[in-house]
Amino acid sequence: MTKLLSPANKKVLFLGNEAIARGALEAGASVAAAYPGTPSSEVIESLSHVARERNLYVEWSVNEKVALEVAAAASFAGLRSMAVMKQNGVNVASDFLLHLTASGTRGGIVLVSCEDPGALSSVNEGESRYFASMLEMPLLEPSNFQEAKDLTRWAFELSEAIGNVVMLRSVTRMSHASGNVICGKLPVKTRRAAFTYDGPVMDSQTGPMISTPVVAKHLLHQKKLKVVEALFEKSPFNRYIGAAKPELLIITSSACFLYAEEAVGMLGLQKRVGILKLGTTWPLPPKLLEKNLRRTDRILIVEEVMPFLEENVKVLASGMTKRIGMKTFFGKYDETLPAAGELNPDIVAGAIGSILNVRRKALPDAYVAESKKAAALIPPREQTFCAGCPHRASFWNIHNAIALDGRKGFVCGDIGCYSMAALSPAAGYHTMPTLHSMGSGTGLASGFAKLTQFGLDKPILTVCGDSTFYHAVIPALINAQHNLANITFIVLDNQGTAMTGFQPHPGLEVSALRDVVPAVEIAAICEAIGAKVAVSDPFDLAATGKILTSFLAEKGSVKVLILRQACALSPEKKGKKTFDVKVNEDLCLGDACGCNRLCTRIFRCPALTWDRTKKKAVVDEVICAGCGVCASICPQQAIMKSQGI
Amino acid sequence: MKMKTKARKVTKNLILTGVGGQGNVMASRTLAGMLVDAGYIVTIGETFGMSQRGGSVMSHLRISPDAVKSPQIPRGGADVIVALEPLEALRVLTVYGNPQVHVLSNSRPVYPIGVITGELNYPSDEAIESAFDRLSARFWMVDATSVGLQLGNPVLSNIVMIGALAKTGLLPFDRRMFEKEIRKTLTPDKCTVNLKAFDAGAAMIK
Numbered sequence: 119m120t121k122l123l124s125p126a127n128k129k130v131l132f133l134g135n136e137a138i139a140r141g142a143l144e145a146g147a148s149v150a151a152a153y154p155g156t157p158s159s160e161v162i163e164s165l166s167h168v169a170r171e172r173n174l175y176v177e178w179s180v181n182e183k184v185a186l187e188v189a190a191a192a193s194f195a196g197l198r199s200m201a202v203m204k205q206n207g208v209n210v211a212s213d214f215l216l217h218l219t220a221s222g223t224r225g226g227i228v229l230v231s232c233e234d235p236g237a238l239s240s241v242n243e244g245e246s247r248y249f250a251s252m253l254e255m256p257l258l259e260p261s262n263f264q265e266a267k268d269l270t271r272w273a274f275e276l277s278e279a280i281g282n283v284v285m286l287r288s289v290t291r292m293s294h295a296s297g298n299v300i301c302g303k304l305p306v307k308t309r310r311a312a313f314t315y316d317g318p319v320m321d322s323q324t325g326p327m328i329s330t331p332v333v334a335k336h337l338l339h340q341k342k343l344k345v346v347e348a349l350f351e352k353s354p355f356n357r358y359i360g361a362a363k364p365e366l367l368i369i370t371s372s373a374c375f376l377y378a379e380e381a382v383g384m385l386g387l388q389k390r391v392g393i394l395k396l397g398t399t400w401p402l403p404p405k406l407l408e409k410n411l412r413r414t415d416r417i418l419i420v421e422e423v424m425p426f427l428e429e430n431v432k433v434l435a436s437g438m439t440k441r442i443g444m445k446t447f448f449g450k451y452d453e454t455l456p457a458a459g460e461l462n463p464d465i466v467a468g469a470i471g472s473i474l475n476v477r478r479k480a481l482p483d484a485y486v487a488e489s490k491k492a493a494a495l496i497p498p499r500e501q502t503f504c505a506g507c508p509h510r511a512s513f514w515n516i517h518n519a520i521a522l523d524g525r526k527g528f529v530c531g532d533i534g535c536y537s538m539a540a541l542s543p544a545a546g547y548h549t550m551p552t553l554h555s556m557g558s559g560t561g562l563a564s565g566f567a568k569l570t571q572f573g574l575d576k577p578i579l580t581v582c583g584d585s586t587f588y589h590a591v592i593p594a595l596i597n598a599q600h601n602l603a604n605i606t607f608i609v610l611d612n613q614g615t616a617m618t619g620f621q622p623h624p625g626l627e628v629s630a631l632r633d634v635v636p637a638v639e640i641a642a643i644c645e646a647i648g649a650k651v652a653v654s655d656p657f658d659l660a661a662t663g664k665i666l667t668s669f670l671a672e673k674g675s676v677k678v679l680i681l682r683q684a685c686a687l688s689p690e691k692k693g694k695k696t697f698d699v700k701v702n703e704d705l706c707l708g709d710a711c712g713c714n715r716l717c718t719r720i721f722r723c724p725a726l727t728w729d730r731t732k733k734k735a736v737v738d739e740v741i742c743a744g745c746g747v748c749a750s751i752c753p754q755q756a757i758m759k760s761q762g763i
Numbered sequence: 764m765k766m767k768t769k770a771r772k773v774t775k776n777l778i779l780t781g782v783g784g785q786g787n788v789m790a791s792r793t794l795a796g797m798l799v800d801a802g803y804i805v806t807i808g809e810t811f812g813m814s815q816r817g818g819s820v821m822s823h824l825r826i827s828p829d830a831v832k833s834p835q836i837p838r839g840g841a842d843v844i845v846a847l848e849p850l851e852a853l854r855v856l857t858v859y860g861n862p863q864v865h866v867l868s869n870s871r872p873v874y875p876i877g878v879i880t881g882e883l884n885y886p887s888d889e890a891i892e893s894a895f896d897r898l899s900a901r902f903w904m905v906d907a908t909s910v911g912l913q914l915g916n917p918v919l920s921n922i923v924m925i926g927a928l929a930k931t932g933l934l935p936f937d938r939r940m941f942e943k944e945i946r947k948t949l950t951p952d953k954c955t956v957n958l959k960a961f962d963a964g965a966a967m968i969k
Contacts, residue, residue, distance in 0.1 A: 294808075376833040463835060726879070
């Protein structure tokens with residue numbers, strides 16, 4: 119039996135995301151939809167494994183907006199549902215979300231946003247907490263693993279109590295951290311789906327699900343927030359830890375609570391510093407705030423990325439000044455805490471120390487000096503494509519075609535492992551100078567291609583992954599084709615949503631529930647648009663190079679090259695080598711070759727290393743994935759590949 | 764030798780480090796699973812996704828008798844560092860080390876790209892061992908990758924390291940707990956090879 123279905127009262131180790139999934143199961147959720155994105159993917163992933171046992175419909179949707187729409191339909195039909203996404207996914211879903219909060223909902227519906235302060239696995243550190251205040255929906259933030267489960271379960275009840283969507287926000291250090299959770303009861307699910315819509319227009323429980331009449335419904339929506347506020351005043355997810363009258367009050371939420379608690383312990387200040395931990399962060403409960411702000415005159419707000427909590431606390435405090443007196447606030451506005459990036463116990467301890475003039479016990483000076491000496495020896499380990507990654511071969515092809523063309527063409531980048539071509543430019547052979555949101559590579563390429571009349575006349579290329587293609591590229595591609603944008607559009611088709619853990623996408627004949635479903639083919643869509651389409655294997659350098667070279671020279675609008683080769687880490691490939699690859703030391707001329715170490719200096723595969731004693735290339739058998747591409751790049755043919763291991 | 768499995772009163776901080784793809788996450792979950800069953804409150808902090816592609820990976824394990832801890836260990840706060848790659852052991856040691864820390868490291872390097880291209884230098888074995896010596900209370904270097912290769916898969920080096928860790932007695936777990944933990948998820952033949960790796964690791968600690 120899977121851990122996610124553990125019986126009530128059992129203590130288990132859950133990933134934060136598994137705890138959220140368990141919370142949804144305990145709430146009796148019927149529908150869960152998401153688009154994968156780190157650090158959110160494991161919520162749906164783990165639910166998909168228990169979907170049959172729990173009579174749950176689980177879907178990897180084409181993008182976050184559609185995921186939320188799928189979840190909303192279930193809510194409208196009276197079922198409990200959930201949509202899960204990473205921080206920037208909320209931006210994608212936000213247009214529908216604006217209208218959803220206005221129309222109201224029926225069955226409990228929870229939007230889970232797992233965010234990435236410090237951008238550990240993102241190209242942004244977007245903040246979705248502001249969506250909670252902007253679109254006026256309750257916001258819950260768990261600060262440990264038990265709470266991740268319990269708050270998720272409660273979020274469904276809250277959503278039903280107010281007839282509107284509730285947002286639960288996690289962060290990487292919650293979602294991808296693990297801890298003990300005591301399981302609750304899994305309910306017997308009895309709800310049937312039924313959608314009624316013949317009631318009065320102002321009754322969202324029986325009438326049509328629409329956002330009009332806008333102002334009347336907006337006022338109704340805001341009235342319900344008063345109910346939320348009252349519930350938040352009594353919520354057990356908000357609590358104060360510390361002396362009745364501390365010198366400093368910390369107000370915090372999420373993983374930051376754990377950092378704050380650790381920092382206070384590190385400094386030994388448990389008697390002098392109190393912590394108000396909030397699990398309900400919008401709308402803030404004013405009475406609870408007032409009671410706690412009275413404890414002291416110095417307040418430190420500990421939160422990551424934007425000063426959302428700080429602003430909301432200050433607004434409430436300013437309205438209470440007559441009763442609670444003037445306060446001194448520390449946080450991001452006064453630069454006590456950094457304005458960007460993630461926090462940790464050391465940063466928080468530094469902030470507390472600076473306010474109270476206390477210093478942490480330091481390591482012995484001699485140790486610190488030795489440590490510094492050792493640190494100077496350590497080379498950085500830059501991110502790179504894995505051994506056997508098809509993207510390395512694809513960018514090798516792209517780089518060579520651009521060089522051969524000679525007009526200094528460039529690639530507009532997109533979101534996936536191949537983003538590394540921009541993040542570590544040498545990994546992409548310095549071909550990819552732009553990187554923004556999903557699908558924006560194609561939109562940018564469409565725009566660059568229209569600048570010829572202003573003097574920008576060079577080949578414009580763009581890349582996207584197979585999953586990204588469906589998520590957000592199609593409108594941009596239609597735009598390019600229709601507006602005669604001469605672009606070479608390359609799909610890096612590695613047969614799955616590889617970066618987030620091989621979730622299926624619409625191009626595959628398998629669903630999240632492992633059912634057989636119709637595949638929607640990328641080539642067929644591109645052909646239907648009217649684009650010229652070719653398919654190649656990126657490991658076949660000669661064939662791929664030929665197509666790319668002719669595409670770059672060609673006039674017209676969109677030319678599509680689908681480079682198809684499964685990810686080296688995909689379940690069907692992992693641990694299996696297609697080729698046994700070795701360097702023939704007699705053929706490798708080393709530094710005398712004249713290739714200037716093309717294999718190790720330029721190609722940069724982690725499995726192809728340089729023996730500094732022999733001054734020859736050598737394949738590391740532990741790391742080599744056996745793709746055999748390096749055998750095609752050696753001018754001496756010293757890298758030998760043989761089939762059949 | 765009998766394993767020390769009696770309950771501890773203070774939080775033990777362990778950092779498990781290596782390079783993406785070395786089985787770091789699996790190792791940390793296995794360790795944590797055993798310790799949760801033994802009654803501890805365990806918090807693991809880790810990152811995975813894009814951050815692991817060819818880069819350094821790190822799991823922070825907090826083993827507490829009574830409370831959930833920050834998923835990030837404070838600087839200078841490690842009690843034990845277990846590394847699947849020696850350079851990563853050193854990287855973690857220079858940030859989270861202290862005079863009382865114990866280090867258990869695999870000896871086989873995975874070269875960073877900058878070293879492969881010739882732009883950067885990988886420190887010599889002697890330089891690494893000398894730094895371990897100066898920056899830890901005690902350290903062990905074991906060739907876990909070779910054992911993994913002998914057993915048919917280099918990724919088993921993570922289990923070799925767990926076996927070695929058990930033998931050091933630094934954490935409250937033993938072979939019986941390990942076996943119970945892996946039987947939850949692995950097939951019987953996989954359990955057999957994992958136990959072999961565990962035993963081989965334990966045998967490397969004198």
